[in-house]
Amino acid sequence: MPSISDSSASPSLGAFLRDHRERIAPAAVGLSAGGRRRTPGLRREELAQLAGLSPTWLTWAEQGRDVALSADALARLANALRLTVAERRYLFELAGRRDPSQPPQPDAVPAELLAAVDAVRHPAYLLDRQWTALAANAAARSLLAGWLDRRATERNLLRFMFLNPTARGLVPDWPDRAARLVAEFRAHSAGHVAAPPTSDHVASLCSASPEFARLWSSQDVLARDGGRRLFNHPVRGPLAYDQITLAPTTAPGALLVMLLPVT
Numbered sequence: 001m002p003s004i005s006d007s008s009a010s011p012s013l014g015a016f017l018r019d020h021r022e023r024i025a026p027a028a029v030g031l032s033a034g035g036r037r038r039t040p041g042l043r044r045e046e047l048a049q050l051a052g053l054s055p056t057w058l059t060w061a062e063q064g065r066d067v068a069l070s071a072d073a074l075a076r077l078a079n080a081l082r083l084t085v086a087e088r089r090y091l092f093e094l095a096g097r098r099d100p101s102q103p104p105q106p107d108a109v110p111a112e113l114l115a116a117v118d119a120v121r122h123p124a125y126l127l128d129r130q131w132t133a134l135a136a137n138a139a140a141r142s143l144l145a146g147w148l149d150r151r152a153t154e155r156n157l158l159r160f161m162f163l164n165p166t167a168r169g170l171v172p173d174w175p176d177r178a179a180r181l182v183a184e185f186r187a188h189s190a191g192h193v194a195a196p197p198t199s200d201h202v203a204s205l206c207s208a209s210p211e212f213a214r215l216w217s218s219q220d221v222l223a224r225d226g227g228r229r230l231f232n233h234p235v236r237g238p239l240a241y242d243q244i245t246l247a248p249t250t251a252p253g254a255l256l257v258m259l260l261p262v263t
Contacts, residue, residue, distance in 0.1 A: 011064035012194060013094040018062045019219040020081045021047050029080075050080040069095045086187045086223035093190035110250055122260055123241070129192060129253040130201045131157040131185060143231065143239070143259070146170065156201075158185060162209040172232050182215040183222040188255070229259060 022041035026032060031046060044062065048055040053073060060067045074095055078088045092099040114135045117124050123140035125133050125148060133155045136148040146152055146166035154160055161167045161181055168174045192198045206213040226243040233239050241259035248256055 010094065010194065013091070014062040014064040016091065016094060016219055017058075017077065017081075020083065020087070021062075024081065028082075047077075047080055051076040053077070069097060071097050071099070074099075084221075084223075087221045089223075090187050090190040090221045096191075113248055113251055113254070113256075117256070120258055122258060124256065124258045127157060127255045127257065129189065130198055131188075131255075133157065134254070140259070143233065144170070145234070157181070158201075158205055158212070159208075162205060162212045170231055170233070172230050172238075177229075178211065179215055179218075179220070180222055182212065183218075183220040184224040186216070186219075187221045187223055192253075224255065228262070 021044070022039055024041050024047075026042060026046065029042070029046075029050060031042070037043070042050075044058050045055040048058045051058075051073075053076065057067055061069070071092075074092055074097055078091055081087075083091060089099060114126060117126050117135040118137045120137055121139070123137065123143045125136040125140045125144075128134050133148055136144075141148045141150065146164060147154070147157065147160040152160075154164060158181065161171075161178055171177050186193075189198050189202075193202060202216065206216060224245045226245050229241045229243045231239045231241070240262040242262060244258045244260065246256040246258075248254055
């Protein structure tokens with residue numbers, strides 16, 4: 001059995017483990033469904049066996065009790081749960097452990113990065129850890145009026161998406177985009193979601209938006225890695241872009257988002 005020293009479990013980590021354990025069909029990992037099951041997915045003892053961990057320890061971890069976690073134990077859980085890259089990263093961040101496959105990063109946002117956004121020809125903006133816009137170029141301000149234009153009073157992407165009616169008119173596939181946005185934010189914020197200001201940010205959104213609260217409770221995790229983005233611009237009409245999202249190595253927690261027109 002691997003060492004389970006160092007970082008401690010938490011209620012958020014426990015909820016994540018439980019949710020993803022219940023998503024795995026026994027047959028998918030070579031187990032028989034057997035008799036009647038009270039819950040979907042794997043039993044705790046089955047996951048513990050697959051990961052080479054103690055069933056009691058796994059029970060305590062899912063309950064958010066004060067048990068310790070090592071990087072080795074986390075890796076075994078990630079493999080047994082068949083987590084995606086984004087989900088694996090989220091698991092390690094919830095546990096307060098660095099994934100050995102991820103290099104260390106400095107934690108400063110240089111002023112040069114804020115200014116560099118204007119050098120991009122197409123719409124581009126820079127987000128902080130809570131997804132508040134730190135900078136946006138003229139093309140982004142024109143495209144995302146109501147959020148990034150100079151008249152906007154709310155610079156946070158999530159608050160704009162869920163609390164500003166303008167967003168539903170601007171984004172034609174709003175339900176799908178909103179769900180994806182929350183899953184992406186969960187992945188991005190895992191390492192700091194339990195502490196202010198991110199915890200206060202999430203609590204405020206859950207209180208103000210039932211839709212955000214429902215999506216936040218789903219435990220879905222997705223990497224913010226881009227893809228096709230559609231907009232209904234009030235002046236220019238339907239527009240399509242391919243989104244590219246970069247994590248600057250000089251600014252951990254920040255995201256540089258660029259939208260390239262589809263030709």
